[in-house]
Amino acid sequence: MPAPTADRWDRTARPSTEPPPVGQGPLVTAALAIGLLLMAGQLWLLTVALDRYLAGQGGEVWRLAVVSGLIFLGGLGMLWLLHRRPRIHGTTAQ
């Protein structure tokens, strides 16, 4: 039997007890709240797009797709921001 891997998608592993970096917890919560709100907006955009398409005005739907795509890109950017580890430059005592 192969040894269990230790990557983040390993569901057999016990949850990590390591706390998130300082300040990351509220950031993730804020990102999650904003992301869910924007996702609700995307769902509304999709219903409007479907309504326009069924009404035979499919040529107008591209604007809605652009807005929806921007929201998606914003979500990807948010993930990138949360995954990066900024280097903190401290001051040295003289």
Add this chain to the structure above:
Amino acid sequence: MSQARQPFRTPPVPEPPEGQIKHWGAEFPYHWDVDDLVSRRELLHFAVYTSGALFSATAILTVLGLVETPRPAPTVPIARVGQVPPGQAFYFTYPGPEDQAMLLHLPGGQFVAYSQKCTHLSCAVYYQPEDARLFCPCHEGVFDPTTGDPIAGPPRRRLPRILLRRQGDLLYAAGWLA
């Protein structure tokens, strides 16, 4: 002599041997305390994936809307003017033989024609001159016979209106009104 009724008790489950635990544990390798745990980061990932799916669906609708070319609407004779008395409807097919449509002779003398397909779920719409309305019996949708606008029930889009042309005594369907 009757026996006293004993309450039903679940028989005790014997502890399985060590080897059997390993067996089902290999087939269902989820530890009990991580089974229900979804972290905020995982939920955020899921939200972004869902956002991508919603964007993809909107993009697919955009492509379908750009690719679809409107079918050319033919000009076909529908009926003679005297064939439809005021306050009555004449049902025909336009533009294809399976596309139901209706010609209305409104009480004011005006002729209008619409697709008979309800914009809610494509049921057939009928003219009810006694109530001065177009009625969809499936979900009780109501349209204005003068404009085709939805005025009650679940439909939110107006009925597609057919452009009419008159040559002498004959009425022609000549395309769709935007």
